[in-house]
Amino acid sequence: MEPADPASFDYLHPNGRSLTNQVEGPRKSDASDSILLAQDVDLSARAAWAAVGFAVVPGLAPTAQNQLQAGLMHLLREALRAAGCPVASDFDVTRYHHVVGDDPELHHAVIAQTKAYELSQLPIAPALLEALVSAACGQAVRAYNPHTREAVFHLRIVRPHRSDHNPLHRDAWLPRYQDALNIYLPVAGSTVRSSLTLVPGSHHWPENAVERTVGGAIYNGIPFTVPGVLRPTRPLDLIRPNPGPDEVLVFSPYLLHGAAANLNEDATRISLEMRFWQAR
Numbered sequence: 010m011e012p013a014d015p016a017s018f019d020y021l022h023p024n025g026r027s028l029t030n031q032v033e034g035p036r037k038s039d040a041s042d043s044i045l046l047a048q049d050v051d052l053s054a055r056a057a058w059a060a061v062g063f064a065v066v067p068g069l070a071p072t073a074q075n076q077l078q079a080g081l082m083h084l085l086r087e088a089l090r091a092a093g094c095p096v097a098s099d100f101d102v103t104r105y106h107h108v109v110g111d112d113p114e115l116h117h118a119v120i121a122q123t124k125a126y127e128l129s130q131l132p133i134a135p136a137l138l139e140a141l142v143s144a145a146c147g148q149a150v151r152a153y154n155p156h157t158r159e160a161v162f163h164l165r166i167v168r169p170h171r172s173d174h175n176p177l178h179r180d181a182w183l184p185r186y187q188d189a190l191n192i193y194l195p196v197a198g199s200t201v202r203s204s205l206t207l208v209p210g211s212h213h214w215p216e217n218a219v220e221r222t223v224g225g226a227i228y229n230g231i232p233f234t235v236p237g238v239l240r241p242t243r244p245l246d247l248i249r250p251n252p253g254p255d256e257v258l259v260f261s262p263y264l265l266h267g268a269a270a271n272l273n274e275d276a277t278r279i280s281l282e283m284r285f286w287q288a289r
């Protein structure tokens with residue numbers, strides 16, 4: 010391990026803007042030419058989209074998709090109330106940043122609640138999403154993490170023009186997220202200027218294609234659990250697949266993804282983040 014190595018590189022965001030990636034943390038110095046996904050369970054291998062590592066697929070049947078999105082908005086309003094913000098039952102959740110403002114403690118009080126819900130709190134039967142993801146990847150998956158023995162989901166909240174988004178990373182740098190497949194399901198405020206960004210095909214890149222932090226990265230001054238990319242050694246062509254409200258983005262957590270700055274003018278982005286593993 011080498012000393013803390015604050016690094017920054019400019020990269021072209023899919024919205025045509027050059028943004029600066031400001032990541033700090035001790036650099037992992039023993040990156041090899043090994044490919045992480047080649048050693049682990051590859052849930053993208055049997056899919057038509059195996060080469061790019063992601064697909065935007067039709068969502069659930071309209072009733073279930075609506076019930077899911079409405080139920081998740083309800084959970085977010087409840088989290089706001091529990092954090093001391095008495096919002097109405099029809100509060101437009103894309104206005105989250107107007108209620109929470111720039112108070113880091115208030116935002117943390119909300120995301121502490123929304124980052125790991127028990128699967129029993131999902132507003133629809135989890136089997137519906139398991140069937141959708143199984144069909145998308147061509148093998149049976151379950152929303153059950155065999156590494157942690159947990160079944161959870163996460164509501165991701167990214168305020169516009171704040172540093173809420175995580176650094177560019179692979180989930181699989183954290184052992185508990187190995188062998189998985191992820192979804193990004195838009196709940197509110199998810200647009201071509203706010204939705205998840207990723208680097209197509211990067212799930213097959215060797216580890217030495219990017220320099221990264223050993224442990225959790227400090228990104229734009231904010232500490233994250235996940236390691237972050239300090240510097241790429243090849244061009245990063247980030248794209249925003251931007252699933253519509255009736256669609257789901259299915260992606261390999263071995264892809265480089267994140268750095269999804271919310272460039273909406275005035276709408277917080279809320280998405281369902283959920284992981285699936287091989288059914289046994």
Ligand SMILES: O=C(O)CCC(=O)C(=O)O
Nearest residue numbers: 165180191205267269282
């Ligand atoms: O939605 C985001 O901005 C980040 C999502 C992510 O890192 C994940 O789903 O693993």
Ligand SMILES: [Fe+2]
Nearest residue numbers: 179180266267
């Ligand atoms: Fe991630």
